[in-house]
Amino acid sequence: MIRDVDVAVIGGGSAGLSAAITAARSGARVMLLERHGFLGGMGTASLVHTFCGLYLLKSGPGAELANPGFPSEMAERMIAATGIGPVRMGRVDVLPQHPAEFVRIADDLVKAEPSLSVQWHTEVIGLRKCDGRWEIDWACRGTLGKTLCTALVDASGDAVTAEWIGGLCDVAPRLQRPAYVFGIQGVGSFPDEARLAMAGALVEGVRSGALAKAALGLSFRASGRSGELFGTLDLAGGESESVYDPLDPVGLSALEAEGRRVASSVVNHLRKADRGWSSAFISQWPARAGIRESRRWVGRACLTGAQIEA
Numbered sequence: 001m002i003r004d005v006d007v008a009v010i011g012g013g014s015a016g017l018s019a020a021i022t023a024a025r026s027g028a029r030v031m032l033l034e035r036h037g038f039l040g041g042m043g044t045a046s047l048v049h050t051f052c053g054l055y056l057l058k059s060g061p062g063a064e065l066a067n068p069g070f071p072s073e074m075a076e077r078m079i080a081a082t083g084i085g086p087v088r089m090g091r092v093d094v095l096p097q098h099p100a101e102f103v104r105i106a107d108d109l110v111k112a113e114p115s116l117s118v119q120w121h122t123e124v125i126g127l128r129k130c131d132g133r134w135e136i137d138w139a140c141r142g143t144l145g146k147t148l149c150t151a152l153v154d155a156s157g158d159a160v161t162a163e164w165i166g167g168l169c170d171v172a173p174r175l176q177r178p179a180y181v182f183g184i185q186g187v188g189s190f191p192d193e194a195r196l197a198m199a200g201a202l203v204e205g206v207r208s209g210a211l212a213k214a215a216l217g218l219s220f221r222a223s224g225r226s227g228e229l230f231g232t233l234d235l236a237g238g239e240s241e242s243v244y245d246p247l248d249p250v251g252l253s254a255l256e257a258e259g260r261r262v263a264s265s266v267v268n269h270l271r272k273a274d275r276g277w278s279s280a281f282i283s284q285w286p287a288r289a290g291i292r293e294s295r296r297w298v299g300r301a302c303l304t305g306a307q308i309e310a
């Protein structure tokens with residue numbers, strides 16, 4: 001199976017979605033290849049539930065969008081869907097987002113672009129240059145196929161293309177911790193002050209021996225939907241610990257299982273302690289842990305205005 005397009009985008013997270021939609025709107029025939037069965041990347045598959053970077057850094061009041069165009073459109077669509085506007089955290093304005101709405105908004109955006117095709121459940125597995133064009137190998141539910149394209153966007157978040165074309169890439173020696181974000185339902189009201197009380201409850205649980213020390217890496221945030229929270233568990237392995245390898249499939253699988261174990265033990269503990277949690281249950285696991293950093297390109301490339309126009 002061979003498909004031929006102007007632009008191929010690998011990965012349908014925030015970056016890939018923006019690239020694919022804007023390329024299609026400028027008239028290109030675009031193919032977006034995504035491993036999961038929905039778009040949004042870590043904002044959906046890993047349940048990361050806030051957008052940073054949409055607003056200017058300000059010390060005064062009021063959030064001001066940093067960029068017109070697609071980022072502003074995305075912010076407007078998300079605010080319309082959730083009814084929640086930007087929230088000030090220190091000097092940063094952050095937009096809470098709901099992964100379920102992100103998936104739906106991405107579907108709507110794709111549907112509106114006839115020159116954009118999306119292939120879900122498609123893992124890109126190789127890449128080469130042939131006669132001045134890119135040839136991408138992919139696998140989709142046991143079918144192997146190719147996409148030919150003139151322009152290629154690597155929005156995998158893992159710099160996958162660097163690996164295949166021998167580009168200079170590395171993994172930073174000190175990495176931010178990975179995190180495991182999960183959904184909880186059945187919690188009574190959860191105002192912001194409750195976050196501190198929950199942190200106290202976790203410390204108590206660890207001190208009493210009811211919870212493992214890893215529970216201290218867990219924090220909660222209301223999703224904006226009635227009775228629903230997100231729990232974010234910072235997993236061990238990052239920063240000073242050299243054992244964590246974000247590209248090691250066995251190590252990552254163990255981290256994810258550990259995330260589920262700790263999350264379950266904490267929710268069970270809080271349910272017994274009540275504090276408005278007697279009916280709480282874990283309603284959603286992420287499709288994958290949140291990996292903040294992995295393989296990255298090394299070097300510097302400056303895109304000129306002329307290249308963009310060409």
Ligand SMILES: Cc1cc2nc3c(=O)[nH]c(=O)nc-3n(C[C@H](O)[C@H](O)[C@H](O)COP(=O)(O)OP(=O)(O)OC[C@H]3O[C@@H](n4cnc5c(N)ncnc54)[C@H](O)[C@@H]3O)c2cc1C
Binds near residue numbers: 046156158
């Ligand atoms: C725990 C955590 C908390 C965070 N908190 C925030 C926050 O509060 N606010 C904020 O703005 N940002 C936050 N971030 C960062 C934010 O999630 C990322 O900046 C953002 O997701 C990057 O988007 P992306 O499109 O570049 O990559 P990703 O979101 O990683 O998307 C990459 C996509 O490519 C796909 N893909 C990868 N390889 C292949 C392949 N070979 N074939 C096909 N598809 C492939 C993946 O399935 C994925 O959908 C956080 C990240 C983590 C991990």
